Amino acid sequence: MSQKNIINRLKRIEGQVRGLQKMVEEDRQCSEVLTQLSAITGALEKTAEQIVKQYTKGCILEYEKTQNEKILDDLIANISKLKNI
Structure with missing residues (x-):
């Protein structure tokens, strides 16, 4: 997924959040708010899934070129940050 597509998704989400705030x-009604949430x-x-796929x-590819283990360590650390999403 391209950066443009991700930005478009984030803009849509931003609009949804504004709509939620207005609600x-x-x-x-609580049920409407929860549905939007x-x-x-x-x-x-x-969106996070798409970003993680692209990042991974x-x-x-960078690891295959360099064989630098730190790249994989950083990848694992960053994916771990998303476990609560």
Whole structure:
């Protein structure tokens, strides 16, 4: 996925978050707010997945060129940061 596609996804998510904020300000029903929150969470998770795929491919290609173990260590450390998403 290209950087442009990721930016477009993030802009859509930004719009969803603004919509969620408006829903809360308008005191919309809890079920509606939770549905929107769930959609935002799913969109963030999918975006994170795409970023991780792209990052992982880049790391593997760089490791194959350099055989530098630190690249793999950094990859593992960064993927570990996402375990709670």
